[in-house]
Amino acid sequence: MAADEREVGQGDDKGGPRWPTVRGRHAAAARATSRDVARAAGVSQATVSLVMGEKWRGRVSEPTAEAVRGAARELGYRPNLAARNLRLGRTRTALLVVPALTNDFFARLYTGAARAAAEHGVGVVLYPSPGGTGPAPDPFASARATLDGVIASSMAADALTDIREGGLPLVMLDSDPERTDAAATVNLDIADGMHQVARHLLGLGHRRIGHIAAGIDSWTFRVRARALADALQGTAAAVVRTEHAALDVHAGRRAAERALTGPGPRPTALICDGDMLAAGACKAARRLGLRVPDDLSVTGFDDLPLATALEPELTTVRLPAEAVGEAGMRALMAVLDGKPAEATALPVGLVARRSTGPAAGK
Amino acid sequence: MAADEREVGQGDDKGGPRWPTVRGRHAAAARATSRDVARAAGVSQATVSLVMGEKWRGRVSEPTAEAVRGAARELGYRPNLAARNLRLGRTRTALLVVPALTNDFFARLYTGAARAAAEHGVGVVLYPSPGGTGPAPDPFASARATLDGVIASSMAADALTDIREGGLPLVMLDSDPERTDAAATVNLDIADGMHQVARHLLGLGHRRIGHIAAGIDSWTFRVRARALADALQGTAAAVVRTEHAALDVHAGRRAAERALTGPGPRPTALICDGDMLAAGACKAARRLGLRVPDDLSVTGFDDLPLATALEPELTTVRLPAEAVGEAGMRALMAVLDGKPAEATALPVGLVARRSTGPAAGK
DNA sequence: ACGAGCTAGTTATACGTAAAACCGGGATGG
DNA sequence: CCATCCCGGTTTTACGTATAACTAGCTCGT
Numbered sequence: 001m002a003a004d005e006r007e008v009g010q011g012d013d014k015g016g017p018r019w020p021t022v023r024g025r026h027a028a029a030a031r032a033t034s035r036d037v038a039r040a041a042g043v044s045q046a047t048v049s050l051v052m053g054e055k056w057r058g059r060v061s062e063p064t065a066e067a068v069r070g071a072a073r074e075l076g077y078r079p080n081l082a083a084r085n086l087r088l089g090r091t092r093t094a095l096l097v098v099p100a101l102t103n104d105f106f107a108r109l110y111t112g113a114a115r116a117a118a119e120h121g122v123g124v125v126l127y128p129s130p131g132g133t134g135p136a137p138d139p140f141a142s143a144r145a146t147l148d149g150v151i152a153s154s155m156a157a158d159a160l161t162d163i164r165e166g167g168l169p170l171v172m173l174d175s176d177p178e179r180t181d182a183a184a185t186v187n188l189d190i191a192d193g194m195h196q197v198a199r200h201l202l203g204l205g206h207r208r209i210g211h212i213a214a215g216i217d218s219w220t221f222r223v224r225a226r227a228l229a230d231a232l233q234g235t236a237a238a239v240v241r242t243e244h245a246a247l248d249v250h251a252g253r254r255a256a257e258r259a260l261t262g263p264g265p266r267p268t269a270l271i272c273d274g275d276m277l278a279a280g281a282c283k284a285a286r287r288l289g290l291r292v293p294d295d296l297s298v299t300g301f302d303d304l305p306l307a308t309a310l311e312p313e314l315t316t317v318r319l320p321a322e323a324v325g326e327a328g329m330r331a332l333m334a335v336l337d338g339k340p341a342e343a344t345a346l347p348v349g350l351v352a353r354r355s356t357g358p359a360a361g362k
Numbered sequence: 363m364a365a366d367e368r369e370v371g372q373g374d375d376k377g378g379p380r381w382p383t384v385r386g387r388h389a390a391a392a393r394a395t396s397r398d399v400a401r402a403a404g405v406s407q408a409t410v411s412l413v414m415g416e417k418w419r420g421r422v423s424e425p426t427a428e429a430v431r432g433a434a435r436e437l438g439y440r441p442n443l444a445a446r447n448l449r450l451g452r453t454r455t456a457l458l459v460v461p462a463l464t465n466d467f468f469a470r471l472y473t474g475a476a477r478a479a480a481e482h483g484v485g486v487v488l489y490p491s492p493g494g495t496g497p498a499p500d501p502f503a504s505a506r507a508t509l510d511g512v513i514a515s516s517m518a519a520d521a522l523t524d525i526r527e528g529g530l531p532l533v534m535l536d537s538d539p540e541r542t543d544a545a546a547t548v549n550l551d552i553a554d555g556m557h558q559v560a561r562h563l564l565g566l567g568h569r570r571i572g573h574i575a576a577g578i579d580s581w582t583f584r585v586r587a588r589a590l591a592d593a594l595q596g597t598a599a600a601v602v603r604t605e606h607a608a609l610d611v612h613a614g615r616r617a618a619e620r621a622l623t624g625p626g627p628r629p630t631a632l633i634c635d636g637d638m639l640a641a642g643a644c645k646a647a648r649r650l651g652l653r654v655p656d657d658l659s660v661t662g663f664d665d666l667p668l669a670t671a672l673e674p675e676l677t678t679v680r681l682p683a684e685a686v687g688e689a690g691m692r693a694l695m696a697v698l699d700g701k702p703a704e705a706t707a708l709p710v711g712l713v714a715r716r717s718t719g720p721a722a723g724k
Numbered sequence: 725a726c727g728a729g730c731t732a733g734t735t736a737t738a739c740g741t742a743a744a745a746c747c748g749g750g751a752t753g754g
Numbered sequence: 755c756c757a758t759c760c761c762g763g764t765t766t767t768a769c770g771t772a773t774a775a776c777t778a779g780c781t782c783g784t
Contacts, residue, residue, distance in 0.1 A: 076529070082770080126487075283671075406763075411740095414741095
């Protein structure tokens, strides 16, 4: 075939119209195509596709297949994924939307999602929704690949409307299961986690509890406040103080100082919506001359590496972030396979360490 | 054209061979193509392409362009990126290879790279090289997109050989600038950082120094050890003890215990190759009844959020991780624009906090 | 002996986009 | 008054792959 006589990456030599080569300036030395491999192996391009696609059993003889593989190796052939994606109409790529990776929870979530994806032969593209400044482009353009589906954390709220418009199968993480149009949801049983914290502190005799809450309007934090109230309902204990803070140590310290120095009786325990906040609360206690856990018990949420780096080590609620990512990816795979939507809730567990103790002055 | 008469997502009606639709099972309700938009707007597909590509000035009249935009909006048209990538032979996508995102340094590095990429209208795909178990697929397959270039941390060593074979423009981060085939390199001035640490401790009167080193064979850690030796050369101080540890709190604590309880005179200061290790060292000190910084000074490396969460706050070397990511991405963009390769070195700075103090028993 | 079935391939599309080349017709210039 | 240029498009083609449909040659059962 005339078209097959051309050199790798060169235009053909017919008299027809010539197009300048529109490759990137660094075209990686004109990659070999399946046609180049075919020519080198003396077979048709279709045969190369068959062999490379592992679908050649009973279609191509072993010697021919080996010749193709040899030629491919020789030429350093790698299939052009853009072409494959176009042909197949699917990319085996999922988009993961999270607020920020510098938050360890989401980094772990990504890790789990990536692992589950790899098991399915799927890639993961990230869209860290730009909460701060910076350009906030179309998530789909930002993820420069066509996508098969999307997994989104409800905390990446600012990107969600764009994403719904994408019309792709969507798995929501940590979102209100009551009111979501997602194909599936994966949640943590945050309410149970908060109940465990409350029971733990009640058992230690605490009656006056402070809540250092995340100053973020997100389902998971609303659930925590409600669950805490529920758990203390009908007991001798109560939330005597609630302070809101951004999710970092500094903000946590200041919120804890407010909680500990405000009017009324001082809490004997602080429940914090995150380990960072708890670390801040510990610093606040130290500043105020309170010992943890003797004078003040502190609990966190997340079980970051930080929790065991602190002194005393933090009593906290372990959130299985990787499991969330894995479950989310598996749910997406199920949806893509046409299986019915599901709402998964993963258990969380209190990890009692040394930052909680019997209530002081009981 | 007969081909233009077809319904969205349907095959044409000619008598020719019919192929079953090979789209994903969840084909997102058969997305509109540029041809559909063209038909709706009463123009040719080429015109749609012109208008959507923002290259229509002087080629398409304003009313026509507006009609196209209207039709596109109406149909929810989004260009098929796989097709665009195939056509253009470039994807505006870069691959970032890092060891793990759960390491805050690399999470920040990613953040910076993603920001710089967004400024160039480029997307970033991650390949967290699987240091542990799990499937370790071809990085290029894992990133299910064709790529314009690669940015790789030298710490993701296990993936590097595959990557070089990809033949893509490569920017190396934190790698030996002497011996790399990368198109550009971005490094931190780690040696200077270690010199600053050494000077700081020398100034505080420390003479016996322990080094809690990362048990990872990577350029950055080799540089640290060498720089530390250099800095102490010709002074009254010396490294009296070196212990290696994995980069986590627990390993750090055990290494520090070895360093503090081993034979010979006890170090009065521990220089740690990471904040996690330093946190472990602080725990070791507490276990051994040593006060930080009164009895033992401890320094870290990284300046993680952890550094200010600890008590006392950690003296450490701030590594501008985001700047590394940004510089790496900018270097890649420059390489792709055909600009000459460069070797960038970014400054690092000591942050003196409370975990270091005058040498005990001087 | 001969058609059916199998083997080992080949041929012919089509995916959706970008853009070079082409083209009708009105304005313009000499 | 005719050649030229510009405007506003259209036609055509190629990117590289996957796969349905076709086919030549061979085997085998009856």
